[in-house]
Amino acid sequence: MNREAVIAEALGLLDEVGLDGVSTRRLAKRLNVEQPSLYWYFRTKKDLLAAMAEAAMEPHATAPLPTPGDDWYDWFADNTRSFRRTLLMRRDGARLHAGSTPTGDLERIRRKMDFLVAAGVLERDAQMAMLAAGRFTVGSVLEEQADTGPGDSADLPVDMPVIDHESAFEAGLALILNGLVHRTEM
Known part of the structure; x- marks a missing residue:
């Protein structure tokens, strides 16, 4: 797992459930990892959303x-x-x-x-x-x-x-x- 893979999976989650359904808990489950491991790449959900927005653009x-x-x-x-x-x-x-x-x-x-x-x-x-x-x-x-x-x-x-x-x-x-x-x- 790397930062780009997390972002790509988060964007896939976004497309499936919409912005309101995106959570670090759901993303961790989708990646088959523990939720705290996501903090290695993104300190906050806001940081994750910013990276997702940049990748989407x-x-x-x-x-x-x-x-x-x-x-x-x-x-x-x-x-x-x-x-x-x-x-x-x-x-x-x-x-x-x-x-x-x-x-x-x-x-x-x-x-x-x-x-x-x-x-x-x-x-x-x-x-x-x-x-x-x-x-x-x-x-x-x-x-x-x-x-x-x-x-x-x-x-x-x-x-x-x-x-x-x-x-x-x-x-x-x-x-x-x-x-x-x-x-x-x-």
């Missing part, structure tokens, strides 16, 4: 960084969609990610920010747009992962349109991007 964290010739609008949209797809890969992926600190991703975030600034976006606007898009995406995925199915819209007024999660996400993303375009044209 690996597909997005290894996505190609922007290059100088890229269109910033298209890159920003694709980057945000990649973040959404990655959160959706795991049961309760948004809940797991919410509140985590991107300690290993700071250099990548800096490079993304530098790309936006080099493309003509003011640094403060780039920061706020990245933050807004990230929080919007986590919130969107939280709603999507909490959706229990078609019965959810039964209580809505008949004249209120039902919008699927992907369409709602794309509409919100467009509003963020168009606001950023407007700011860069000022």
Whole structure:
């Protein structure tokens, strides 16, 4: 057993039982070890959850960084969609990610920010747009992962349109991007 194996098994447990069902007791049983042996790798459950969140974000964290010739609008949209797809890969992926600190991703975030600034976006606007898009995406995925199915819209007024999660996400993303375009044209 090693740290990576514990994280992989914890993510498997997450996918099976959801975030509320993840416990060190359950994880130890799944690994056929005594619960205290997990403390060799993670001092607290919070440490375990942080490692799980980092591992779950690996597909997005290894996505190609922007290059100088890229269109910033298209890159920003694709980057945000990649973040959404990655959160959706795991049961309760948004809940797991919410509140985590991107300690290993700071250099990548800096490079993304530098790309936006080099493309003509003011640094403060780039920061706020990245933050807004990230929080919007986590919130969107939280709603999507909490959706229990078609019965959810039964209580809505008949004249209120039902919008699927992907369409709602794309509409919100467009509003963020168009606001950023407007700011860069000022």
